[in-house]
Amino acid sequence: MRPHPGATERRIAWHFTLLTFAIAGVFSGGLIVAGRFGYAVSNVVSTVPEFLANVPFSIYILSPAIASYVVLRAHRRVTGPLQWIRLVFVLRGRPAGALLAVAALLMYFTIHLCISGPSATALPWTMFLLSLPGNLVIGGMEEAGWMSALQPELDRRWGFVRSSLVVGVIWLLWHVPLFFIPGTNHASGVIDFGMFAVQVLTFRFLYGAIFRAGGGNGVLLCILTHTVFNAASFTLGIPPTSWPGTLAANAAVLALALTAAALFPRSGAAVRR
Template identity: 35%
Template sequence: MNKKIVIQFTALTFVIRFVFGGGVVICEQLGFMLNDYTLLYVPFLISAWSPAIASLIVLRKNNEVSSIKEWLRNIFNIKTSAFNYLFVVALLIVYMVSMLVTSGLNSVSPIYMFFIWLLASLLAGAGMEEAGWRYILQPELEKKFGYLLSCLIVAPIHILWHIPLGVGTSFLWNLINIFGITFALGAIYKISRGNIFLCVLFHCMINAGMSTIMPNQTTLGVIITSIIMISVSITVVSINKHIKS
């Protein structure tokens, strides 16, 4: 594990996140709401892109990539097997079906909205979080701690990163949800042998799916869904490891 890169990435990600994301929160507390003052979207987006921004800066600083072009090429490597893409879709289906069965359906938008939300999730930074979490943090931690423990380390870090969004009911829901999603993303990374694009895609698909087919957000539902996602992910990783050995 490259401890230097892990520390630099994590520290820079949180500095960017809390300076810009925290700044937006303070502005809203003072009455300058995001939807009313479009200039606030600049620090908001910088905050959302903080893992990606930190990833690029740290990897260039440590000569792991030579340019932004190489960095983007490593992230958006779409060349992988059909099985890996099917695995991503299967995990999405497991997640959505579990949420719907355990929480119930709230509302449904037209199917084309899924693709609009998919693009929005990428541009707003959600998918590009994986340019940090799965490009640097989890792979480096796995070198020392393995899949299971690295997921248990990454999840709380990701949760702390969400603090500028607030700590109300939705934060509790996200806290539980992030554990299940972290294990799923870690499994995608391992099964695909380090394909970051599939992690970006899955993250965006989860956001798009939840914005298109909207289940009721119940605590019990998200707990059960997270348990299912963790169980499925660990099982698939274990089977894959057994087959390779």
Template identity: 30%
Template sequence: MLTWVPWVLLGVQGVDLDEGLGLLVFGLAASGPSLAALVMWLRRRREVRPGPRSRLSFGAPVAAVLLGGIAPVGAAILLNLNDLSAIPDHAGPVVADIGGPVIALVYTLLAGPVAEEFGWRGYVQPRLRQLHGRVVTTVVLGAAWGLWHVPLFFVPGTGQHDDGLFTQYGLVFFLSLLPLTYLMLFVTERLRGGVLAAIVMHAAWNLTDELVPVPGSGGLWLRLLLLLVTAGAVAVWWRHRPR
């Protein structure tokens, strides 16, 4: 409700998201998962938090960056082997348009990772893990994460709207959320990075996705394949080293 109602209204009204009230409403609605988690935490602040505690270390954030960026960067390298300079040539103007590296980094952290992950990985995930294994948790949380994004495909001015819901871009978007959910489960639970690691990985995925050249149809599926291979490799490693 915190997200869908405002987004649906914005889509129906065709509100400009570039500035003013439309941007404010959109940003607050995008923070629905974390705001909902905050409300639930305030209501049940005496409840013992389930799941393993996070620990302060460099391992989990570094792994989160690598796992979040490996598929977009890897696909971009493979697609531009004949002209690798195309990657920095694309990234430079993108960063400049946002306002520079610092603003780009802050914007990437806030627009998505911080707005969502306190809800998805901070509140919902550990409670699912109390009842289900890793695979079921991944499927349920990944499906919920995808369903939450659906209104964006009907809000003009968003990347999802530009890609289209009933296209291969929309299909790959939703399919990608499952391996991403599993990898976030890995960095938050197995590496004990907590919600901070999820924020870092989410930001790494979003930022690298923006900085590399836009892939064509084949590149889109190549990126998904690399993401699936990465999640599969992590699953095998986790199975043999469960603790």
């Protein structure tokens, strides 16, 4: 008896989500417990012990990418690491995806800066370039999981708005341990949870729209957008800092994402497997 159409995709989505939270729960839980004994995430890694201390945190952050590979291989969608890398890092796609990503980032930061004002913690732009590799691993590579094994499948099944909301809530819950791990900006109180939730939910819509608009390289564009967003936020010093700036910037990004999704009604391309 042949499986019902979409049954495999549903299993992939469920297995991916469960494995992601299992990995994240084990490592983030361990880090929270270790925090009671003096552990803290190191923002500046200059020694081998500091690097090793950050490995468990890196595994937590990379849990979506790790789960994507394990689940897609278990379901025979990829045969090994090289095929998974080729699936995620597709270079060719529609220019519309890249244009949308650039427009959204420029819109977000311009509006936020105009309303919230320049930050006292802003850094030289050289730091933006220097922080890109770190933000690719600790941030950008999340999308290698969310956008290869979860959101596009739900988009095709449920539509853009519902899938973006569901994955946005999942993504927000996955971030919650950051507010309890010593050494993170979240745990230090720099980031307000309410403003962070608004931003997370909005950008889930944006990544879904970028995937639709980009086509074949949708996953890679989401990785790059996430990386640049984190690096620019770090450089400009504007994590969510004020409700007016947060609401205005995210409202504009959300409107842009909804418009783009309407122009590209189908998920850009089925993730190549």
